[in-house]
Amino acid sequence: MKRPYIICHMVTSLDGKIIGDYLKVERAAYFTEEYEKIHGWYGSKAWMCGRVTMEEHFTFGHKLDLAQENIEMIPRIDYVVNKDAKTYAIAVDPSGKLGWTENSIAPWNEDRTEDHIVEVLTEQVSDAYLAHLKKIGISYIFGGKERLNFSLVVEKLKKLFTIDKLMLEGGGFLNGSFLNEGLIDELSLVLVPIADTASNSVTLFETSSYLNKRQPVNFYLKDIEKLDDGGLWLKYVTKHD
Template sequence: MEHVEKSKGKYKQVLERPYIICHMLTSLDGKIIGDYLEMERADFFIEEYEKIHARYDCNAWMCGRITMETDFTFGHKLNLKQDNIPNIPRTDYVADKGAKSYAIAVDPSGKLGWTQNYIADWNDDRATKEHIVEVLTEQASDAYLAHLKEIGVSYIFGGKERLNFTVVVEKLKNLFSINKLMLEGGGFLNGSFLNEGLIDELSLILVPIADGTSNSVTLFETSSFITNQRPVNFFLKEVEKLDDGGLWMRYVTTN
């Protein structure tokens, strides 16, 4: 949502949510995962991806559960006791609203095995502690919410059974003062944002390798629960040639 305010005799639109950049890396055939990423040649483009991430200077980035589980909780399973856990109201919990940077984990049912409330500096281009914010539905268990509170992980609710990302991003701005968010999702998370009209800019690194497999996930995917799926226009803003035949392309969704 947005509102209009008057400034020096003119009206301007003010977003009630962060400015959202979808920052992704794909093969020539549009795959965001696949064996091509294991090739030595891809290492250079992965490094460029991280450098460009830093250039945007966003104060938050977002990934889905599978990415977070693979790269950050490493499949760790929590042993949560359900006994004697009081009912916890399904209200947002803000543990740190003054962090320099936030890592937003989309985890609808509450499965990620966090053991601390931040992601430490994990590469040269992301060298700050990033406070974790879990994005949940109200289906998350009381035991999981109690665990997050105990270790100081913030959490917000985006819906009763399914996530409404318009609600989610408005909460991120209002509760944590996040003005610029980098979306680095899987294809289904990206597709959900696209469907809700929440992507302002696409930052796309094109790796000059064709993956060729038929079951790899592409940049934007759709799910059966996404209704009214429609084409979305992107407008080219800038193209930069990278070494070794790659491209960095920037698109916006409005002229």
């Protein structure tokens, strides 16, 4: 395969929500811990999240001050700082909004490692943002002129960073984009036995307004494991063996 094997790994409520008050209920903590353990179990060298998720959990909305004069034009060519990192965090940030101040994400539990950051950009990004990424040593790749082509993105991840297995870890709009391009091979779902009941929160797969809705996508059950306290770990694949 010219691209990595792609596993979408997520936690949802019984009503398919990936965020919401159900995650604040005391018993939900056990399921998010299981989610992290399963991440470690897959032994993948790379995980990917969308800009909204990265902002919420890692850059905490930090805004960069990039108002400098005389920034030279930087060619829209992929920039690889570390092709031999043990693990990678891939940030889908089409127009360069994430306020990174370091080039790696420190481990936040025993199932996570120090991950070298790779930004996925479109050519619309500013020269000032590219100069900032270069300055702090973040790798970046281009996935399209104005829109991202994820088939191209994942081929580049394999070619430039030897990523053979990729954990796609949300949120719903990024997952939906991958599903839309037929790029999900496996779904690893930690099902929390709580119904969130919100009618306007993000679900497992969402379709951005600029994408055409695809036909329903079939999944086939590969494995099922009972977790404690009534939870399930479901593994589905999109192709029969």
